[in-house]
Amino acid sequence: MTFVSPDKALILFDGYCHLCSRSVQLILKFDHQKQFLFAPLSGKIGEEIKNRLIISETIDSIILVENDQFYIESEAVLKIADRLGGLFNLVLVARILPRSWRDYLYKLIASNRFNWFGRRNNCMLPNPEDADRFL
Template sequence: MPSSPATILFDGVCNLCNGFVQFVIRHDRQRRFHFAALQSEAARALLARHGQPLPAPEPDSVVLVENGRVYTHSEAILHIAAGLGGWWRALALGRVLPRPLRDAAYRWVARHRYQWFGRQNSCMLPTPDLKARFL
């Protein structure tokens, strides 16, 4: 077991990102992932501890911090899918596609996510039973 939990950093006002977090919560049977909005001080501190730049005002990537490594864009999604176990591990086969191609598709969706899925005025608040999994 890693010394600190695998942490997913996400755009807290993005409806697509919030939906992704809800998906991970539903499928993370081992409760190995923790979460923080990229807009939060906790996320900024975690990124700084790992020597990563602070997110832009409108972040363009989900970030996974796991075992001292930082993953972004398509690589973060593939690592998260593998971490969910079961059938979701099969999505890791996406690594056969060149990363520049995967990341280009990821960035295209990220550029349009507010237009397609909308955004909130503030970051989501976890329910009391999920609060321990949010930084």
């Protein structure tokens, strides 16, 4: 079952996390090909996709869904950077590290994201010009 067209990828994100919301805004700014769609993890669509793809409830930060496959933690970040291209390709240098190391760093940031970056009172809402990119 396909969730988005093959030329698009879906980013599920924590809409209450300032770091996650800022990351979505950054992706929107540099995604000139409009290849990414977005949905909050805690929303109806996010929950439905997590259930269909059998994604653990313990995954509470970012999930990239691409061609009916999903990527989490550092692999999601690297795949997003790869699709964005340009200066984001610099992030791909992290692939020289073992995935366990990358994921450890990712989990360290993710588990402290509310303490370090804050928590929103309401889920992030898109700007009107980007509303069509949110499911």
